[in-house]
Amino acid sequence: MSDPFAAVYEEIIHEHYKKPKYRRILEGLPFAENPSCGDRVRVSITLGADGRIAGAAFDGSGCSISMSSADILAEDIIGKTPEEARRLIETFLAVLRGELDVDELDAFGDAVAFKGVARLPVRVKCAALAWRAALSQLDSIDRPQENSKS
Amino acid sequence: MRAQFVAHAPVEENSSIAGALKREFPIFGERPELIYLDNAATAQKPLSVLDAERDFYLRSCANVHRAIHAIGEEATARYEEARRRMADFIGARPREIVFTRGTTESINLVARTFGETLQPDDEIILSVMEHHANMVPWQQLTERRGVSLKFIPVTEEGELDLAEYEKLFSPKTRLVAVTMVSNVLGTINPVDKIIAAAHGAKVPVLLDVAQAAPSMPLDARALGADFAAFSGHKMYAPFGIGVLYGTERMLDAMPPFMGGGDMISEVRLEGFSVNELPYKFEAGTPPVAQAVGLEAAADWLSSVGIAALGEYESALARRFMDGIEGIPGIRILGSAARRAGIVAFTLGGAHAHDVAAYLDRFNIAVRAGHHCAHPLARRFGIVSSARASFGAYNTREDVDRAVAVLAGAGEVL
The missing domain is CATH 3.40.640.10 (Type I PLP-dependent aspartate aminotransferase-like (Major domain))
Known part of the structure; x- marks a missing residue:
């Protein structure tokens, strides 16, 4: 890899994988799954009294990319409004789809570490998994009546 | 005249034949460092093809x-x-x-x-x-x-x-x-x-x-x-x-x-x-x-002798299994008496993708995942595994290198 920061990125991913800060055992939430590798992750998002995201956590199993990505997601969305979080996630996913330049990730926190992954088509799905799960969680926060049915 | 694999020969002898055959595959000229152990997915193509x-x-x-x-x-x-x-x-x-x-x-x-x-x-x-x-x-x-x-x-x-x-x-x-x-x-x-x-x-x-x-x-x-x-x-x-x-x-x-x-x-x-x-x-x-x-x-x-080639691939698989068996956390799937040149394994709690990505850093290509056989993975109680599979251009040095790299993977993953 020609990127001079490749080793730094790798270190960031490894750190979140080995010592996740936001991994909890979550019950009752649906998993997002990547059937091609069996990775699964679910994300919980709770809002505070001020309407901002007060808590985020994940639970699941998978490779270092999918698990570190989940931890970084949680870190990134805490303190944001659901709308801000949604925009952030959509930008991240658009980078992974190749629709936005990877340099967009420079504005992110540790998610910048996925600049290298964004160029690897097979692993993009791993990086995207938790962020997709978070989007559907945000959807159900917007429509609590549907969520409460289950 | 092209070298032929020899039946019942020691692995060293057939390995030198594999090394000679490797030169017929242009991809190894383009990528001299490549150790290609993903033959069960697809084989490389010789110049004659x-x-x-x-x-x-x-x-x-x-x-x-x-x-x-x-x-x-x-x-x-x-x-x-x-x-x-x-x-x-x-x-x-x-x-x-x-x-x-x-x-x-x-x-x-x-x-x-x-x-x-x-x-x-x-x-x-x-x-x-x-x-x-x-x-x-x-x-x-x-x-x-x-x-x-x-x-x-x-x-x-x-x-x-x-x-x-x-x-x-x-x-x-x-x-x-x-x-x-x-x-x-x-x-x-x-x-x-x-x-x-x-x-x-x-x-x-x-x-x-x-x-x-x-x-x-x-x-x-x-x-x-x-x-x-x-x-x-x-x-x-x-x-x-x-x-x-x-x-x-x-x-x-x-x-x-x-x-x-x-x-x-x-x-x-x-x-x-x-x-x-x-x-x-x-x-x-x-x-x-x-x-x-x-x-x-x-x-x-x-022309390379398909029966002897198959035997040689099985011998490489045995060499690979003997090599990785002692690595802490390694589990080899299956122990069939008759085995082709294919070995699937897991390494401790490491995800197969991470094992494959680690090997890839050393230019060693293996497959990771469920290998298009979900029910079999479930049978063995695993989600995914890494798989090394051997072909006509793989030498015993390829195998030994993969074993050596895997021996160091446990500390990192």
């Missing part, structure tokens, strides 16, 4: 079977020569060789023709170790025809449970479809016994020989299989070409597959009549250049 395909385009490119002009005649002749060569390669008659895009299409062809003649409640016997290509087409058939599927269990050793197999037969059994070599465990199944039991019950057998074709001489007559399916690209040939072998008796009784040109003898507005074998199953313009490439690959494999 690439040249044959290119030569067809340079000198004989025309559509087949309909042209009167000289170059069209030549294209047809080369395509039919490829068919004769493949018939010879597996001990069949040219009429019994249907060119397809690969194993998956070959099996789907049978499911969509022979399968459509089945009645509700008819039964098909598969095994738990099948590749999705030999499972999903039959699952789809259960939806279309109401047939039911029964599965030969896999033992902890990674072998088919033959005692259970024999109990699966009933008067409703219409087909046994099993793999000759597991693409995950490397197990070489006792297909002679499997076929004998099925034929004893007057049930035809389809063999998935995708992993066998590159590594063992096949003799359709001696084996007695009713169908066999394989892909070119796993046997050093181009992508997009494969073979369905079927006995004349079976193929004749089956309705055609896709409709279009070449599969008909006559078309009127009211309908059509079907062409003779094997054209009945080859609608549309076939992959002509790829067939020529496949012929060259069969020539190449025969």
